[in-house]
Amino acid sequence: MTSPNPMLDRIRAILPDIAARADQAEKERQVPAENIRLLKQTGMHRAFQPRHYGGLEMSLPDFAQCVVALSGACGGTSWAFSLLCTHSHQLAMFSKQLQDEVWGQNPDATASSSIAPFGRTEEVEGGILFSGEMGWSSGCDHADWAIVGFNRFDANGEKVYCFAVVPRQDYTIRDDWYAMGMRGSGSKTLILDKVFVPEHRIQAAKGMMEGQSAGFGLYPDSQIFYTPYRPYFASGFAAISLGVAERMLEAFKEKTRNRVRAYTGASVGMATPALMRLAESTHQVGAARAFLEKTWEDHRVHGVAKQYPTAETLTAWRTNQAYAVKMCIEAVDRLFSVAGASAWFDGNELQRLFRDSHMTGAHAYTDYDVCSQILGRSIMGMEPDPTMI
Structure with a gap:
């Protein structure tokens, strides 16, 4: 008989191994590399990736049940890895050009984030220069990209809350995750210093909540992208x-x-x-x-x-x-x-x-x-x- 949620079956099969490393995750203050390897073998990191790039486009109920199961084994691992998964839904709201950069050469790529608008930016031709110390970036040690938040001003002088996407080589990670809870999530700080971010890697949060972002409508047959980013994030x-x-x-x-x-x-x-x-x-x-x-x-x-x-x-x-x-x-x-x-x-x-x-x-x-x-x-x-x- 076909399982109604085959991903959940695959996750349950590795839970004993994940649970056995819960103390290791706490001591290392990040998700053990072996946990990431096992989880990626299940394909769960592609849950909200567009099918165009080999993604699964899982329903939210099926995905959430996998997260529930994983959390009972190791909360820190589940926190970090679930965000690496859900960020793919957010990336699918960006331009096709950005998505091709992220997944074109590496369909297994994932992103961490620090989306509070603490970034400092300078407007330059073709984009911005981004600087900042961006904290709480869960799972960043295992991510290939980062989504970071900042405010910019539109032509009317109105403040606009935005996200920028930057590749791993454009930032360093400060190992400062000494926390009471979710110690294994590795929610460290990203350091960016005048990183150039082209316009196609930038989106306004409001547009992503109102169906007006560059990526909205790219996948008309999908059942998970006709929605704002935040409920999935x-x-x-x-x-x-x-x-x-x-x-x-x-x-x-x-x-x-x-x-x-x-x-x-x-x-x-x-x-x-x-x-x-x-x-x-x-x-x-x-x-x-x-x-x-x-x-x-x-x-x-x-x-x-x-x-x-x-x-x-x-x-x-x-x-x-x-x-x-x-x-x-x-x-x-x-x-x-x-x-x-x-x-x-x-x-x-x-x-x-x-x-x-x-x-x-x-x-x-x-x-x-x-x-x-x-x-x-x-x-x-x-x-x-x-x-x-």
Whole structure:
């Protein structure tokens, strides 16, 4: 019988190897090269690459399920690799010339990013000179290109948020990723000094959110490119949070089943308070999964119908994922708080899951304090607050 998601089957086959290197990823503060090799063998890095270059153009639900599974093995690996995958969707919104440069000679090429508009630019003939220290570039050690953010001004003097794409030889990587969570993601800083970026490697963010970028419409038969870039770019964050939370449920059961109090010898893991916490977290994680799967399926349905999402739909997609992350973090916290003192040792999986879980809610896209305001304004028919992207 043909599997409904063959990529998920391939990912599951390598999970024991990925999980075995979770501590190595933390110590090295980046994804181990062997993990990247195994993951690329599955072809997952081509999930959102156009078929024109040999890509798979996977549906978002199928992709997200792969990210969930991978996250239970190693959150840092999943964080970095999922972004290397989703950036291909963003690159497909750029000019055909840029896409040919990225994938023409190397169909396996991937890109990391640092898209907050911190870049400093100088307008020159044919493009810009880009300088900056661009942080949080997850998976950059394994990327061939980088997508970096900056602001420029249009003919009317209005500020325009843009992205530039630069090849690996045009920047250096500062090894400064010393973080509490997602240590294995290798989210280091890219250093650029007056790098020339031609116009065909530049796109305005607004155009990429409104179907007006140079690459929009290049693949009329595709079901994943008739959409803004951001929902695909950010799709991994909530999937990672869910995968970490689901693994926390299993790890908590494994590690507390035979736990006893050190001073009294009384059973802890099978006591009523532990069972109640496990039950509530199980319900909460299950609810988060159902909510996310419904949201991911809505992405797929829009793509099949070639129905461009409305502003209200985009708001729902983003805030739904942020709320699911909130639920997953709460479920993890509920269990970790009663896991005992030994759970705090560096070698204990529970503390890694606890730290990685909180990092999934620290991204700008999943910050629920921001998302709840965005949704509230939308519900009440108010104009979006431009200070909240």
